[in-house]
Amino acid sequence: MEKEKRPLSLTILSFLLGVTGIVTIAFWILFFSGKIQATETYQDEAFERAFPLADSWMIICALVSSKNILKMNKKGFFSGAAAASALIFLGCMDILYSLENRKYKPLNKDRAQMLLIHIWTVVLGSITMALLWKKRELFTGD
Numbered sequence: 048m049e050k051e052k053r054p055l056s057l058t059i060l061s062f063l064l065g066v067t068g069i070v071t072i073a074f075w076i077l078f079f080s081g082k083i084q085a086t087e088t089y090q091d092e093a094f095e096r097a098f099p100l101a102d103s104w105m106i107i108c109a110l111v112s113s114k115n116i117l118k119m120n121k122k123g124f125f126s127g128a129a130a131a132s133a134l135i136f137l138g139c140m141d142i143l144y145s146l147e148n149r150k151y152k153p154l155n156k157d158r159a160q161m162l163l164i165h166i167w168t169v170v171l172g173s174i175t176m177a178l179l180w181k182k183r184e185l186f187t188g189d
Contacts, residue, residue, distance in 0.1 A: 053117065053119050053185070054182065054185070055158075055183075055184075056178055056180060057116050057117075057119070057178070057185075058117065059173070060116060060127075060175060060178055060179075061112070061114075061116040061117050061123075062113070063171060064109040064112050064113040064116070064127065064130055064171070064175065065109065065110060066111035067109050067134070067167075067168075067171060068105070068106045068107075068109035068110040068113065069110075070149075071102055071105065072106060075102065077105030078095070085160060087150075090098035090148070091148075091150075094144055098137070101133070101136075101137060104133055105130060105133035105134060105137060105162045107131040108126050108127075108129040108130035108133055109133075109134075111126040111130075112127035112129070112130045112175075113134075114147065115127075116179040119185055119186055119187065119188075120186060120187065120189055121186050121187070121188065121189060122189065123186060124179055124183060124186035127175055127179045128176060128179055130172075130175060131171075131172040131173070131175035131179070132172065132176070133172070134168045134169070134171055134175070135168070135169055135172035135173060135176070136139045136172075137168055138165050138166075138167075138168030138169035138172065139169065141161075141164075141165045141168070142165045142169070144162070145165065159182075170177050
C-alpha cells in the first residue's frame with residue numbers, strides 16, 4: 048500500500064503545536080528571569096508557579112508531535128494525543144481558576160490576552176485530538 052500524502056491540515060497542526068511549545072518555553076524563561084509579570088497577587092503567583100512541570104510535559108509532547116506529525120508516524124499520533132490532552136487539561140485548570148477568582152473582570156488588555164491564551168489551549172487541544180483521530184489511518188511506521 049502506497050503511503051498517502053500528508054494533508055495540509057496536519058502540516059498546519061504540526062506548525063501550531065511547535066509554535067505553542069516554543070512560545071511556552073519563552074514564557075517560562077521570561078517569567079523566571081523577571082522580564083514579565085504574569086500575576087496580580089501572592090495567590091496568583093503560587094498558582095502560576097505550580098505549572099512549570101505540567102507545562103514541561105505539554106511542551107515535550109507538543110514538540111515531539113510537531114516533528115513526528117510531519118513524518119506521519121505513530122509517534123506523531125500518540126505524542127499529539129498526549130499534547131492535546133495536556134493542552135485541554137492545562138486550559139481547563141486556568142479557566143476554572145480565573146473564573147473562581149474573577150480574573151476576567153474587568154476585561155482589560157492583559158486579562159483579554161490571558162483569556163485568549165486559555166481559549167487557545169483548549170481549542171488547539173480539542174482540534175488536535177479531533178484531527179488526529181479523523182486522520183489516524185494515515186499514521187504508519189515507527
